[in-house]
Amino acid sequence: xxxxxxxPAPPESRRKFERFPIDLRVTAHVFRExxxxxxxxxxxxxxxxxxxVTLTGALETDEVVTLELTLPLAPxxxxxxxxxxxxxxxxxxxxxxxxxxxxxNLVKRVCEMLAAGQ
Numbered sequence: 001x002x003x004x005x006x007x008p009a010p011p012e013s014r015r016k017f018e019r020f021p022i023d024l025r026v027t028a029h030v031f032r033e034x035x036x037x038x039x040x041x042x043x044x045x046x047x048x049x050x051x052x053v054t055l056t057g058a059l060e061t062d063e064v065v066t067l068e069l070t071l072p073l074a075p076x077x078x079x080x081x082x083x084x085x086x087x088x089x090x091x092x093x094x095x096x097x098x099x100x101x102x103x104x105n106l107v108k109r110v111c112e113m114l115a116a117g118q
Contacts, residue, residue: 019045019052020114027068027093028082028094040114041090043069048108050082050095059084059092067094071110 026041029036040056051067059065063084070077081098099107 016113018111019049020049020113021109022046022110024069024071026051026055028053028055028065029068030059030063030065039116046071046092046107046111046114048104048111050085050093053092054090054092055098058090061086064097065094071106072113073110074106078106079094100103 003057010062022043022045024046025040026043028041029038031037037057039055039057039059039086041053043051043053045052051069061084065082065084067080068077070082080096082094082096085095086092087093096104096107
């Protein structure tokens with residue numbers, strides 16, 4: 001009988017940046033079959049390079065979406081392009097793709113605030 005090989009490390013252990021729990025309303029827009037489909041939900045965690053969300057509809061791995069969310073410290077909602085890295089049912093892990101330097105600085109400041117427990 002063959003023994004199973006080592007299991008791959010979970011995505012959390014391969015991250016470059018720490019994630020912090022945060023609850024925000026999030027809307028994701030994806031272009032499918034000639035039309036834009038929008039789903040909404042709540043964030044579960046935030047990192048400098050991405051966000052974990054639970055949505056009302058499933059996104060597919062490798063889809064590119066436009067996220068809309070309002071972070072603490074932000075005067076208006078942010079629109080950020082992101083890549084769906086994984087999904088398990090309605091839970092999704094998204095990596096930020098097209099993010100401006102100002103948006104990245106804001107995300108970094110929010111993560112620092114969350115790390116400090118504020």
